[in-house]
Amino acid sequence: MVKFWASVLGGYPRGRLARYTMRDLDSGVLEPYKGLVELERASALVVGAQLASGMRFVVDGMLDWHDIFRPFAEAWRNVYLDGIIRYFDNNFFYRIPVFRGEPEPQRLVLPGRVKGLKMLAEPAGVKIVVPGPLTMVKMGRNESGLSDYDLVDRVASVLALEVREAVANGAVFIQIDEPFLSDPEASRDDARAAAEAASRIAREAGTAVTALAVYFDSPKPDVYEELIDSKVSLVSLDVGDAPARAIELLREKGCGGHGLVLGVIDARRIHDDSYSNVRDLVAKAIDACRELEEVGLTTTTWLDLVPLRFSLRKTYILGLYTERLAADLGGEAVIPISAKPEPYLAG
Amino acid sequence: MAAYTVPKAFPTTVVGSYPKLPSAQEALRRQRKGEISEDEFKRLVREAIRGVIEDYIWAGVDILSDGEQSREDMVVYFAERLRGYAPGEWVRIFDNVYFRKPIIVGRVEWVSPMALDDWEYARSVSGGRPVKVILTGPYTMLEWSFDLHYGDRREAILDLARAIRREVDEYLARGAKYVQIDEPALSTRPWREEAELAGEALEVIFRGVSAKRIVHICFGRIERILPYILDYPVDQFDLEFKNSNFRLLPYLKEYGYDKELGYGVIDVHSLQVESVEEVKKAIDYLMKLDIIGPEKIYIDPDCGLKRLPRRIAREKLRNMVEAAKLARKEWAGEE
Ligand SMILES: [Zn+2]
Numbered sequence: 001m002v003k004f005w006a007s008v009l010g011g012y013p014r015g016r017l018a019r020y021t022m023r024d025l026d027s028g029v030l031e032p033y034k035g036l037v038e039l040e041r042a043s044a045l046v047v048g049a050q051l052a053s054g055m056r057f058v059v060d061g062m063l064d065w066h067d068i069f070r071p072f073a074e075a076w077r078n079v080y081l082d083g084i085i086r087y088f089d090n091n092f093f094y095r096i097p098v099f100r101g102e103p104e105p106q107r108l109v110l111p112g113r114v115k116g117l118k119m120l121a122e123p124a125g126v127k128i129v130v131p132g133p134l135t136m137v138k139m140g141r142n143e144s145g146l147s148d149y150d151l152v153d154r155v156a157s158v159l160a161l162e163v164r165e166a167v168a169n170g171a172v173f174i175q176i177d178e179p180f181l182s183d184p185e186a187s188r189d190d191a192r193a194a195a196e197a198a199s200r201i202a203r204e205a206g207t208a209v210t211a212l213a214v215y216f217d218s219p220k221p222d223v224y225e226e227l228i229d230s231k232v233s234l235v236s237l238d239v240g241d242a243p244a245r246a247i248e249l250l251r252e253k254g255c256g257g258h259g260l261v262l263g264v265i266d267a268r269r270i271h272d273d274s275y276s277n278v279r280d281l282v283a284k285a286i287d288a289c290r291e292l293e294e295v296g297l298t299t300t301t302w303l304d305l306v307p308l309r310f311s312l313r314k315t316y317i318l319g320l321y322t323e324r325l326a327a328d329l330g331g332e333a334v335i336p337i338s339a340k341p342e343p344y345l346a347g
Numbered sequence: 348m349a350a351y352t353v354p355k356a357f358p359t360t361v362v363g364s365y366p367k368l369p370s371a372q373e374a375l376r377r378q379r380k381g382e383i384s385e386d387e388f389k390r391l392v393r394e395a396i397r398g399v400i401e402d403y404i405w406a407g408v409d410i411l412s413d414g415e416q417s418r419e420d421m422v423v424y425f426a427e428r429l430r431g432y433a434p435g436e437w438v439r440i441f442d443n444v445y446f447r448k449p450i451i452v453g454r455v456e457w458v459s460p461m462a463l464d465d466w467e468y469a470r471s472v473s474g475g476r477p478v479k480v481i482l483t484g485p486y487t488m489l490e491w492s493f494d495l496h497y498g499d500r501r502e503a504i505l506d507l508a509r510a511i512r513r514e515v516d517e518y519l520a521r522g523a524k525y526v527q528i529d530e531p532a533l534s535t536r537p538w539r540e541e542a543e544l545a546g547e548a549l550e551v552i553f554r555g556v557s558a559k560r561i562v563h564i565c566f567g568r569i570e571r572i573l574p575y576i577l578d579y580p581v582d583q584f585d586l587e588f589k590n591s592n593f594r595l596l597p598y599l600k601e602y603g604y605d606k607e608l609g610y611g612v613i614d615v616h617s618l619q620v621e622s623v624e625e626v627k628k629a630i631d632y633l634m635k636l637d638i639i640g641p642e643k644i645y646i647d648p649d650c651g652l653k654r655l656p657r658r659i660a661r662e663k664l665r666n667m668v669e670a671a672k673l674a675r676k677e678w679a680g681e682e
Contacts, residue, residue, distance in 0.1 A: 013439065022443045066442045083616035084441045084654060085590075086566055089535030091422070091448075091491040093441035096616070184537065184568065270450070270493045306493075307436035307448070 053319030132178030228256030364651030365414030534567025585609025
């Protein structure tokens with residue numbers, strides 16, 4: 001019997017409290033400590049929404065991250081930030097991280113967050129997300145003197161350290177985001193570098209579940225072939241953006257022995273997703289990878305590209321559809337609040 | 348109005364947006380809070396437009412824009428003025444900066460002129476230099492809105508195109524010489540069907556238009572859509588080159604490009620001011636490839652300058668103009 005569980009892919013948008021707090025923090029009006037308290041309040045809202053919607057793993061919403069690269073770039077020596085540039089095909093811009101040498105962490109980003117989240121997350125597991133080293137290098141600028149792939153390797157080792165400490169502090173789900181692998185320009189070599197980097201990070205994750213996530217589109221078949229060689233537990237694919245190509249990919253290439261996470265709830269549009277479409281998509285994916293014992297369901301990308309209200313609504317839809325799917329497809333839904341405690345929840 | 352002669356070779360221009368001047372910032376801030384009358388808003392915006400035009404003239408730019416001072420965002424501005432749109436809720440653009448991403452809730456229709464006042468005002472203070480009409484294209488309007496009405500993208504884009512065409516007619520009736528449609532979203536989804544869809548919309552906007560027809564596309568993978576856009580009904584493609592290290596040029600050569608080219612030589616994402624030599628070298632590079640002649644090459648930045656500090660935007664334009672002058676001497680024998 002296939003087990004179904006749900007977890008949102010990544011961050012949430014900022015509501016008014018978080019917006020004002022960030023503004024006051026950025027302008028120095030608010031003491032950092034008070035800012036943290038305010039952000040924790042804002043974060044509690046999105047954690048509560050995830051718990052109430054039955055998410056198996058929850059994120060703190062990354063409300064204070066201006067973009068996925070920023071908190072890390074700011075914490076590392078030899079990396080500085082330049083102008084802003086478009087983030088894939090979104091009307092959203094990130095600040096370009098410029099590598100002037102090998103990144104060296106001055107402080108760690110994740111452990112403190114995990115501690116804060118752990119108190120709110122029970123009985124769900126704490127999920128953290130790190131930028132994929134390949135995506136960070138490709139979307140950044142490499143002035144380090146190292147080759148791109150050598151730099152990817154260095155970024156991976158710093159992130160591996162982050163992840164080790166995050167797990168030591170209670171994180172049970174580590175997701176490595178490599179949206180660049182869905183880019184038409186991504187090559188087989190890129191995919192190999194990303195897969196190796198993810199393996200390296202996963203090695204430090206101990207007993208935590210690890211996932212390599214690709215979104216905004218489906219990767220090309222040759223890219224996918226390489227990325228499923230990664231030593232992560234799960235491969236997380238956006239199957240909602242280009243459903244036909246995604247299913248074709250799974251049919252042709254399978255899952256490489258990985259568990260699968262399917263991005264089925266459209267995180268970039270605000271209409272309610274059609275249940276029958278989601279069900280058909282999931283049924284086809286399961287049919288393509290018959291060895292699957294469990295399937296995670298998620299959003300096509302982070303929820304921070306829609307207004308807060310819709311991000312909460314989408315979270316609810318994700319939870320609701322997961323339960324319905326389990327019933328309709330003869331599986332079992334894993335919902336922390338009603339399920340019996342599982343090993344990763346203990347302690 | 349004093350006559351101004353646009354140089355035949357390497358005329359200089361801008362893509363459109365300029366850093367918001369203080370009075371425009373104030374106007375937009377007070378408008379957001381609902382604390383400003385329409386007249387006061389216009390007054391403040393005009394003050395800003397005048398400042399922008401002064402900067403352009405100081406730098407020596409030939410074909411100007413109004414600097415999009417009243418446009419908080421290139422999509423929201425028009426969405427607020429078209430029927431069929433509802434104001435959205437806050438969505439982040441970058442850092443802690445947000446826009447109200449608009450929602451299409453009904454059939455999109457033109458109601459009344461949307462950006463005409465700013466353009467007319469800019470023209471009145473430009474000392475005779477032509478001012479481009481710059482409008483956000485239908486493809487980008489749809490891509491950067493939420494759609495709860497159409498479901499069918501083609502239908503939505505064509506309605507948007509009809510509304511924009513109606514707007515274009517207002518300017519043509521007042522003697523506009525340059526009409527530019529901005530489609531930055533097009534390069535982010537570089538597929539043939541997408542390029543063809545945008546092309547169909549441009550047909551609606553430009554059919555029978557005798558002013559110079561320009562489409563601006565930037566960033567992303569333009570080379571992927573290039574073969575499908577070359578027969579668009581436009582006189583000029585205005586493209587970004589500097590930020591992508593002129594990667595696109597060999598493709599233009601390969602496809603036998605022969606329209607006019609808005610040649611983006613200034614990186615709008617970098618705070619570093621390009622030197623005159625650097626820009627001149629970029630022009631030389633294009634000339635040596637022997638794709639089109641100097642009278643078909645318009646020198647401009649990669650994209651709008653709105654994200655730069657004003658001081659840097661000014662310096663960048665100044666060096667760009669100086670480089671164009673040198674190139675004019677060298678490649679066209681013009682003073
Ligand atoms: Zn642009």
